Amino acid sequence: MPDQASWVQVSLGSQYGRIGLGRGKNREGEGTPLFYDRDRIEVEDWEQVMLSDTPDVPGSTGWGNTIPRVAVVARLRDRATDARFTFVNTHFDAFSRRARRRSATWLHDLVARRELPLVFTADVNAHIRSAELAGMFADGLLVDTWSYAPARRTAEWGTFNNYAAPRVGARRIDALLVTPDVGVRAVGIDPRPTGTQWPSDHLPVEAVLRIHPSGGPR
Numbered sequence: 001m002p003d004q005a006s007w008v009q010v011s012l013g014s015q016y017g018r019i020g021l022g023r024g025k026n027r028e029g030e031g032t033p034l035f036y037d038r039d040r041i042e043v044e045d046w047e048q049v050m051l052s053d054t055p056d057v058p059g060s061t062g063w064g065n066t067i068p069r070v071a072v073v074a075r076l077r078d079r080a081t082d083a084r085f086t087f088v089n090t091h092f093d094a095f096s097r098r099a100r101r102r103s104a105t106w107l108h109d110l111v112a113r114r115e116l117p118l119v120f121t122a123d124v125n126a127h128i129r130s131a132e133l134a135g136m137f138a139d140g141l142l143v144d145t146w147s148y149a150p151a152r153r154t155a156e157w158g159t160f161n162n163y164a165a166p167r168v169g170a171r172r173i174d175a176l177l178v179t180p181d182v183g184v185r186a187v188g189i190d191p192r193p194t195g196t197q198w199p200s201d202h203l204p205v206e207a208v209l210r211i212h213p214s215g216g217p218r
Contacts, residue, residue, distance in 0.1 A: 005033050015039060019046050020089070023070035025059030032089045032122075034072050044084070046074035051090065051103050063103070064096035075116065083211040085182070086118040094125045097132050104135035111141045111179065117211050118142075120177040123202060127171045142177045145184045145207045153188035159203045166191040166203055174205045183210035 002022065009018055012035060020033030027048075036043065049055035051069040052062035059068050071090035077083070088110070093099035103124075111118055120142065126132055128144055136142055146156065158170020178184060185208040193199075 001030050002028070005031070008035060017043065019043060019074060020070075020072040021048060023050070023059065023068040027058055030091075032070055032072055032091050034074055034087060034089050036076070040079055042077040042079055044075045044077055046072065048072050051092070051099070051106060063093075064098035065093035066095070067093065069093055069099070069103070073110070078211065078213075081211070081213050083213045084116050085211045086114050086116050088118065088120045088122075090122045092122060092124045092126070097126075100124065100126055101132050101135060104133045108135050108138050108141060112139070117182045118179045119182065119209065119211075120175065121205075122175050123173060124175045125173055127173060128175050136175075136177065141179065143180055143184075145176045145178055145187050145209075146172065148178075149184045149187040149207065151186040153186055154190070157189040157191045157203055159189060159205060160201065161191075161198060161203055162201045163198050174202055176205045176207050178207075178209065181212070183212070184208075185210060 005018065009016065015038055016035050017038050018033050018035050020031050021027040022029040022031045049071050050057060050060045051071060052060040054060040054062070061068050069091060071088060074087045076085055076087055088107070092103045107120065124133055146152070155168045156172060157166045157168055159172050159174040187207045190204040190206065
């Protein structure tokens with residue numbers, strides 16, 4: 001939500017930039033913004049699209065979802081290494097399996113059109129390896145960093161804890177996926193509260209990645 005995004009921005013400080021607007025008709029309301037370190041990352045281009053048959057129409061719905069769902073798609077450059085990559089951040093529908101299936105296919109098709117390495121983050125609202133999300137992994141274009149990483153720094157916590165004590169083995173519904181040309185060093189799911197409570201109803205999913213400057217077509 002805008003007030004939460006503002007809080008994150010203030011907490012990170014002016015060194016961090018933000019791209020992404022709300023999902024509503026006037027670009028208001030909940031969004032899926034991307035925060036980035038200005039000193040390290042250059043935004044070369046970005047767009048915001050709706051997960052619907054009319055992606056360029058703000059606030060549009062479809063695919064079985066009654067709530068607008070939005071994605072931020074950015075082309076970024078790592079100033080330290082000159083590596084270029086695409087970053088996608090979104091939020092799949094919570095209520096419609098059909099909408100999630102269509103969103104998974106949308107992601108697959110987007111990756112297929114891209115020439116750069118790609119990183120994808122999202123609350124996908126279903127277990128990452130569920131049948132309804134299988135389209136994300138079709139043709140081997142994306143891999144799940146949790147399965148792909150040589151080192152796991154934590155247990156496999158369920159990522160939706162709903163402000164309660166996390167549970168090992170519960171559904172992992174927050175995705176951090178990459179194309180196979182992205183090196184995955186380590187992954188983790190942070191189950192720790194901040195003070196006396198959790199700052200979100202989901203747990204943070206983290207990965208140490210390496211994107212080679214040679215990038216380019218896979």
